Amino acid sequence: MKYALPLFCVAALALATPASAQLKPVTREEIAIGSQQYLPSLQSQGGPFLRDAALQAYVDKVGQRLAKASEFPDLPYAFTVINNGELNAWALPGGKIAINRGLLLVMEDEAQLAAVLAHEISHVTRRHAMRMRKKSQTVGLIGALAGIAIGSKAPQYSDLAMKGAGLAVYGTQANYSRDHELQADSVSMKLMSAAGYDPMAAVEIQQIFLQQSQGRSSGGLQALFASHPPSQARVDANRKRLAQLPAGGERGKPAYAAATATLRADKPAFDALQEAIAAYGKADFATALSRSERAIALQPKEGLAWEMKGQSQYKLGRKSDSLAAFGKAATLSPGFFRPLLLRGLVHQDLGKLTEAESDLLASRKILPTQIAAYQLGEISRQRGRREAAIGYYREAAQGGGEIGEAAKRRLLEL
Ligand SMILES: [Zn+2]
Incomplete structure (x- = not known):
C-alpha cells in the first residue's frame, strides 16, 4: 500500500507543468520489484537473444546513453533484446527494460530505436507501472506489471504442459492509460533531444506502429499495441511537440544497419519460424514441423526453431525424436528454461523419471513454473518421497487453475 498516490491527478498535472516540478523519486521498493521480476519476465517471453551478443551490447549502449540524460540517471538501468518475433517493448519499475528482436526489424535507424527506449x-521515470498497479491490483502477484504469461498470448505455448494445463503466470502486460502514453511520448521526445538524437524519429515510430497495427489487425493484436496503443492522434501530438524542440540530431543509420545486420540476414529463418508457430497454433503440426525444419535449414543455430520442431514432433507422436530436438534447443539456448522443461515433460511421459527429474530441476533453477513443481511432485510421489512431494504440490497449488486443483487433490490424498 506504499504506492498509494493520487494517480490520475499527478499524471494530468505533470502533463500541464514543467517536467521537473511533478517528479516523485523512484523508490527502493520499485527498484527491488523490477530487479526481481526482470529475469522471469525475460524468460517467460523467449529469453535473452544470446546468439547476437554484439546486438545486445549495442542496444544497451543506446539505452544507457538515453538513461544518462534522463530525469533519473542513477537508476540500475538494463536493456535486453528478447528472442521473440512479436513487436513488443516493455519496462519494469526501476529501469529494467526489454525489446523484442521482432521490433528491431521494423526500425530503420538508431534514432527510432532511441525513440522506443x-x-x-x-x-x-514517471512511475507509470506503479500507478497502474495501484489501479488494477487484481492478482496478488507482485509481477503484474510487465511480461506476458505463457499460454495466454503465444499459441505455440498454450499447451506447453502437453497435458492440457498451463504455466504459472509471472506477470501480465501493463496497460498504460492514454494519459500515461501521452506523457511518455512527451517526456521521451525531450529526452531524445537531450541525448542528441533527432526527435523526429518519435513521429516516425508512431507512424510505423500505426501502420503495423492496422496491417495486423486480422492477425491478432500484438502485445505492444495493447500496452501502448498507437493512433493518428499520437502521431499528430508528436509532430506538434517536435516543432517545440531543436531541429535535427543524430540518426545513426549506419551504426544501426551494422548492429542489426545478422538479425536481418536471419529474417527468412525467423519468418519460417513465425509460420511454424502460426501453423502450430492452428493445430497443423505437419506444417509446423516442415516450417520449423525450413527455419533450421536457414539458421541451424536458432534454438527456438529446434524447440518448435520438437513440439511439432511430439504432437505428431514422434516423442523420442522430440527429445533430440529439445536437447539441441537446450544446448543452443543455454540459460533458457523452456527446452529443459519441455524435454523433462517428454521424458516423464515416456516413463524416464530420472531424466525427467533432472530436466525439470534444471528448468526450475532458471525459472520456477507451476507445471514443473507439479510434475516434480508426481515423480517424488511415485518414488515414495512423501515430504518432497508435499512440498512440490503445495507450491503448485498456489498457482491456482487446473494444475493448482490437481495439486490440491494430491495433497488431500497424501
Ligand atoms: Zn507506452
Whole structure:
C-alpha cells in the first residue's frame, strides 16, 4: 500500500507543468520489484537473444546513453533484446527494460530505436507501472506489471504442459492509460533531444506502429499495441511537440544497419519460424514441423526453431525424436528454461523419471513454473518421497487453475 498516490491527478498535472516540478523519486521498493521480476519476465517471453551478443551490447549502449540524460540517471538501468518475433517493448519499475528482436526489424535507424527506449525510460521515470498497479491490483502477484504469461498470448505455448494445463503466470502486460502514453511520448521526445538524437524519429515510430497495427489487425493484436496503443492522434501530438524542440540530431543509420545486420540476414529463418508457430497454433503440426525444419535449414543455430520442431514432433507422436530436438534447443539456448522443461515433460511421459527429474530441476533453477513443481511432485510421489512431494504440490497449488486443483487433490490424498 506504499504506492498509494493520487494517480490520475499527478499524471494530468505533470502533463500541464514543467517536467521537473511533478517528479516523485523512484523508490527502493520499485527498484527491488523490477530487479526481481526482470529475469522471469525475460524468460517467460523467449529469453535473452544470446546468439547476437554484439546486438545486445549495442542496444544497451543506446539505452544507457538515453538513461544518462534522463530525469533519473542513477537508476540500475538494463536493456535486453528478447528472442521473440512479436513487436513488443516493455519496462519494469526501476529501469529494467526489454525489446523484442521482432521490433528491431521494423526500425530503420538508431534514432527510432532511441525513440522506443526513451519512451520506456519515461514510463519508468514517471512511475507509470506503479500507478497502474495501484489501479488494477487484481492478482496478488507482485509481477503484474510487465511480461506476458505463457499460454495466454503465444499459441505455440498454450499447451506447453502437453497435458492440457498451463504455466504459472509471472506477470501480465501493463496497460498504460492514454494519459500515461501521452506523457511518455512527451517526456521521451525531450529526452531524445537531450541525448542528441533527432526527435523526429518519435513521429516516425508512431507512424510505423500505426501502420503495423492496422496491417495486423486480422492477425491478432500484438502485445505492444495493447500496452501502448498507437493512433493518428499520437502521431499528430508528436509532430506538434517536435516543432517545440531543436531541429535535427543524430540518426545513426549506419551504426544501426551494422548492429542489426545478422538479425536481418536471419529474417527468412525467423519468418519460417513465425509460420511454424502460426501453423502450430492452428493445430497443423505437419506444417509446423516442415516450417520449423525450413527455419533450421536457414539458421541451424536458432534454438527456438529446434524447440518448435520438437513440439511439432511430439504432437505428431514422434516423442523420442522430440527429445533430440529439445536437447539441441537446450544446448543452443543455454540459460533458457523452456527446452529443459519441455524435454523433462517428454521424458516423464515416456516413463524416464530420472531424466525427467533432472530436466525439470534444471528448468526450475532458471525459472520456477507451476507445471514443473507439479510434475516434480508426481515423480517424488511415485518414488515414495512423501515430504518432497508435499512440498512440490503445495507450491503448485498456489498457482491456482487446473494444475493448482490437481495439486490440491494430491495433497488431500497424501
Ligand atoms: Zn507506452
